[in-house]
Amino acid sequence: MKRTEIKEILQCTKYGTFINVKGWVRTKRASKNVAFIALNDGSTIKNIQLVVEMNPENDKILNHIHTGAALSVDGLLQESVGSGQKVDVFTKNIEVLGEANPDEYPLQPKKHSLEFLREKAHLRFRTNTFSGIARIRHSMIFGVHKFFTERGFYNIHTPIITGSDAEGAGEMFQVTTLNLSDVPKTENGEVDYKNDFFGKVANLTVSGQLEGELAALALSKIYTFGPTFRAENSNTSRHLSEFWMIEPEMAFYDLEDNMNLAEEMLKYLLKYALDNCRDDLDFLSKRLLDEEKNKKAEERSMELIEKLKFVLDNPFARVTYTEAIDILLKSKPNKKKRFQYVIKGWGDDLQSEHERYLVEKHFKRPVILTDYPASIKAFYMKQNNDGKTVRAMDVLFPQIGEIIGGSQREDNYNKLYNRIKELEISEKSMWWYLETRKFGSVPHSGFGLGFERMIQFVTGMNNIRDVIPFPRTPQNLEF
RNA sequence: GCCUCCAUAGCUCAGUUGGUUAGAGCACCUGACUGUUAAUCAGGGUGUCCGAGGUUCAAGUCCUCGUGGGGGCGCCA
Numbered sequence: 001m002k003r004t005e006i007k008e009i010l011q012c013t014k015y016g017t018f019i020n021v022k023g024w025v026r027t028k029r030a031s032k033n034v035a036f037i038a039l040n041d042g043s044t045i046k047n048i049q050l051v052v053e054m055n056p057e058n059d060k061i062l063n064h065i066h067t068g069a070a071l072s073v074d075g076l077l078q079e080s081v082g083s084g085q086k087v088d089v090f091t092k093n094i095e096v097l098g099e100a101n102p103d104e105y106p107l108q109p110k111k112h113s114l115e116f117l118r119e120k121a122h123l124r125f126r127t128n129t130f131s132g133i134a135r136i137r138h139s140m141i142f143g144v145h146k147f148f149t150e151r152g153f154y155n156i157h158t159p160i161i162t163g164s165d166a167e168g169a170g171e172m173f174q175v176t177t178l179n180l181s182d183v184p185k186t187e188n189g190e191v192d193y194k195n196d197f198f199g200k201v202a203n204l205t206v207s208g209q210l211e212g213e214l215a216a217l218a219l220s221k222i223y224t225f226g227p228t229f230r231a232e233n234s235n236t237s238r239h240l241s242e243f244w245m246i247e248p249e250m251a252f253y254d255l256e257d258n259m260n261l262a263e264e265m266l267k268y269l270l271k272y273a274l275d276n277c278r279d280d281l282d283f284l285s286k287r288l289l290d291e292e293k294n295k296k297a298e299e300r301s302m303e304l305i306e307k308l309k310f311v312l313d314n315p316f317a318r319v320t321y322t323e324a325i326d327i328l329l330k331s332k333p334n335k336k337k338r339f340q341y342v343i344k345g346w347g348d349d350l351q352s353e354h355e356r357y358l359v360e361k362h363f364k365r366p367v368i369l370t371d372y373p374a375s376i377k378a379f380y381m382k383q384n385n386d387g388k389t390v391r392a393m394d395v396l397f398p399q400i401g402e403i404i405g406g407s408q409r410e411d412n413y414n415k416l417y418n419r420i421k422e423l424e425i426s427e428k429s430m431w432w433y434l435e436t437r438k439f440g441s442v443p444h445s446g447f448g449l450g451f452e453r454m455i456q457f458v459t460g461m462n463n464i465r466d467v468i469p470f471p472r473t474p475q476n477l478e479f
Numbered sequence: 480g481c482c483u484c485c486a487u488a489g490c491u492c493a494g495u496u497g498g499u500u501a502g503a504g505c506a507c508c509u510g511a512c513u514g515u516u517a518a519u520c521a522g523g524g525u526g527u528c529c530g531a532g533g534u535u536c537a538a539g540u541c542c543u544c545g546u547g548g549g550g551g552c553g554c555c556a
Contacts, residue, residue: 084516109517450556
């Protein structure tokens with residue numbers, strides 16, 4: 001018989017229909033005359049209730065059914081007598097596809113700690129929390145493509161392996177086929193990369209931006225959505241060594257256009273989640289309330305759905321770096337030296353405690369900071385006429401901090417060339433990038449959105465390792 | 480990379496100033512129960528107290544090192 005997915009069954013009112021349902025057991029309850037099994041197949045966070053009549057045959061089968069077992073069940077769809085659900089399935093034939101020995105199966109019908117589940121990443125999809133996150137993550141992926149497609153952007157696949165060592169976004173993972181226990185050397189004693197696979201040093205990409213710019217300077221509006229690799233020794237709840245990044249790049253966009261697009265996209269995605277993932281968000285909201293019930297009232301975060309709606313309904317604050325420094329200099333924690341790093345004046349880099357103050361205490365909503373000092377930003381950013389700032393923008397979210405980093409790009413050949421020289425970046429490896437400023441150069445802008453940070457915000461998960469199925473972090477490569 | 484905290488039953492955790500045989504809830508097994516909602520009630524026994532050293536008459540408890548994990552900071556998305 002053809003299988004019907006639980007999501008569909010729960011909406012069906014054709015009582016008396018004979019159906020087949022397959023899935024994994026969440027809980028089993030038995031009494032003298034009847035047993036109940038909550039079955040889940042991942043099509044929705046909701047379970048279907050199986051009603052099993054107690055007879056010698058079923059009794060035998062029930063002994064093999066525990067939390068985690070996989071079943072294929074034929075039965076009658078019926079209006080539920082119980083109050084917890086509208087429909088259930090009165091079983092006629094139960095096949096145990098795969099048992100789950102309760103002495104060994106680690107998941108129970110109870111709350112597990114996220115830390116415990118992180119070490120059981122191969123099984124954690126089978127929990128409400130992680131299946132919910134996976135469904136939301138999918139919706140967000142789809143939402144990203146939908147958003148850009150609706151606006152005439154083209155998706156570009158930028159390379160994963162790069163020969164450019166000047167992307168400047170951080171430490172890189174080297175890619176090599178050289179025998180590391182017998183590395184070929186040149187006469188000078190240096191590694192002879194001529195013998196390596198590509199004949200030169202190769203790394204995993206830290207950003208698709210530079211290649212994205214090349215495409216934007218022909219197709220006008222493009223975006224990338226791919227994996228990104230950073231070999232930084234970062235040990236925080238918002239860093240991964242391997243993560244997914246969305247990088248739109250637009251010709252003829254200035255910083256203002258760039259900010260508008262960023263804000264529009266973030267709100268589009270939030271609305272998409274609210275419109276399409278309500279069941280999962282409701283569950284995650286309850287989870288968060290439960291997790292924070294022991295916290296003091298002032299330390300608790302806003303209820304999840306309320307928070308998403310709040311961000312959706314309010315314009316982001318937009319301030320320049322210079323204005324932000326003024327606000328911070330006048331702030332209580334700075335005057336009373338409550339900040340670990342006290343702001344002394346213009347030119348200081350903003351630490352996460354300062355960003356958090358601006359977002360959570362001062363503006364109480366997402367903040368877009370612009371026009372940072374050139375000295376603390378990347379070489380490719382458009383230089384302002386003041387000679388000291390660049391057209392950069394960071395979008396800061398509560399709890400997560402920087403969710404987007406972007407800028408208008410320097411389109412003037414000489415200015416870009418001089419900046420590259422100043423920072424002693426190898427101009428040889430950047431020849432192709434520089435050429436775009438030589439031929440038909442136009443103002444253009446773009447940004448990078450950390451996909452997992454966005455998922456963190458939408459799901460309310462505190463640790464980024466819980467919003468990607470198989471997190472890669474320093475000293476951690478299990479699964 | 481730096482700073483901190485934690486590790487006791489399959490899971491979540493309690494275990495007093497170091498002191499006799501190591502404790503609870505859940506899960507599991509048995510029984511009861513007229514349809515339950517993480518069912519309920521009664522009974523059953525969980526163990527390398529993370530590992531290796533050390534201090535002590537005596538270590539789950541104190542010390543050192545190691546391993547694993549959490550949180551914070553930096554770098555960033």
